Amino acid sequence: MGAVVSLVGDGLLAASDVAKAVAALIGKYNALLARASSDPGLPVPHPTSPYWLVDPPYPALADVQSETLSREADVVIIGSGITAAAAAKSLLEVSASASTLTPATAAASSPPHSPLRVVVLEARQLCSGATGRNGGHIKCAPYEEFARLRGRLGAERARDVVRFQMRHLPGLLEVGKSYPKAEVREVQTVDLFLRQEDFDKAAEEVDALKAWMPEIEVRVLHGEQAKAHVRGFSSVITVVKGTLTEQIGVNDMVVGALSYKAGALWPFRLVTGVWNDLLAHHPSLSIETHTPAEAVSRTGSDPSRPYEVQTPRGVVHARHVLHATNGFAPHLVPSLRGRLTGVLGHMTAQRPGASFPRCDGNRSWSVISSPGFDYVTQRPADPETGEPGDVMAGGGLFNSREQGLDQLGVWDDSRVDALPVMHVRGSMATVFDPRWGGGGSTDKVWTGVMGFTGDLMPLVGRLPGGDEKTKSDSGEWVAAGFNGEGMVWAWLCGTAVGVMMLGMEEKDLQPGAGRPGGKLDAWFPRDVVRVDSARMRRADLKNLARAAGL
DSSP states (O other): OHHHHHHHHTTOSOHHHHHHHHHHHHHHHHHHHHHHTSOOOSOOSSOOOOGGGSSOSSGGGTTOOOSSOOSEEEEEEEOOSHHHHHHHHHHHHHHHHOSSOOHHHHTTSSSTTSOOOEEEEOSSSTTOSGGGGSOOEEOOOHHHHHHHHHHHHOHHHHHHHHHHHHTHHHHHHHHHTTOGGGOOEEEEEEEEESSHHHHHHHHHHHHHHHHHOTTOOOEEEETHHHHHOEEOOOSOTTOOOOOOEEOOOOOTTOOEEEEEEEEEOOHHHHHHHHHHHHHHHOTTEEEETTOOOOEEEEOSSOTTSOEEEEETTEEEEEEEEEEOOGGGGGGTOGGGTTTEEEEEEEEEEEEOOTTSOOOTTOEEEEEEOSSOEEEEEEOOOOTTTOOOOOEEEEOOGGGSTTTTGGGBTOOOTTOOOHHHHHHHHHHHHHHHTTSSOTTOEEEEEEEEEEEEETTSOOEEEEOSOOBTTTTBOOOEEEEEOOTTOGGGTHHHHHHHHHHHHTTOTTSOBOOBTTBOOBOGGGTOOHHHHOOSHHHHHHTOHHHHHHHTTO
């Protein structure tokens, strides 16, 4: 809209033309907000087929369902992805290990000391939503995140949030030890910049990060350094270990690169492994696939289980309900409409060309084109044949027909748009030419729905809406809106909301696999992601639109 105003000032447009142009922009803006604030509905029944769901390690779990749906539960979890799995793991393990129950804990577990009854409702197959469709990239760009959050939260709190995100890599590595097929691994990630001004800005952000987070090393590679090599490094900036030199192999289109530690995984296999273990060790857990939650209501008929969760197979009466459906959460929580929306993302699985550098799954990349970026990981080489692993590449959001706006407010993962796919298919081949080489191909194309909020922060915690008559707090909870960065938010947010539902946030808890010990606030930025009235105002999608210059 600023471009229109500048044209007016130069006298290049007639007043009537200006009025028409402004009216058209306002109409487009209002239509976009209306679509993004609408009811997502339930997930579509026939989505695209992602690479990750092929050859599942636990085939019987894909459509797991009890013969009869339980009519009562302590906790109903809606969704079965990584957030739901982390929350269930936290709930079941912490409650089972607690020697005594506090009054707040007793509100989630009835009777005291009995196993917690948890019912998981999934509209489609197990873990078939965003977790089963993402890029498998455990990556936080710490320099960018710190710069983004510092102005809003202050340097100290921004540092705490970035450290929380960075904790996901060691946490998921710890969980992944039990599931080798999940391929949870540490990688050296390389951000490849195509524009000098973007690279210069990022290098400045790296300098600002060093004073506050010296434990993170980000190597700044200028020009020929980026094309020639990067060196191995430790996680501590003052002690650099390792001298292994590896070829990057990019061409002159890359003006510079940043290299640091990140991770990659097969998310579907990790999550289904967690569910398999939980079912084996906790008979009080039931998972009900193809059982969508159609409505959640609070009634006065049973004060001990005040929530009714309606499904096509009957009603479940629950003490607590967790909405772990990311971009679909506003379907059952109308107050989140206009604050949390779906964004369609595109992913591909590609066979690299014959000359592509052999990294054996130890490297990941982001191609920064501004606006937007592409995110790429590579699976390890085949241990039997030595063939290089498939390249998992996603992005292209701003290459759609309307520069990404037509992907906002979209919850249909059966849809594939040609322009983002064309971009993603050519991204790596372009920057690595001629090192990509011949023989490359695209084996799979699919889409998934991400959840975005107006302030680009997740919504995690208790939903407003307690009962005034009984003076009781709300028993509805949410952990959603990960803004395309689910692998460095979702696991620990799910873990934290499990602790909160048990009323044990002030307890000095023992650590577990993938779960930090101590009191919750020592590691979880609860004040930043909580769902209160002030936060709901910040999460308004109008703020996202303003940030995009609309």
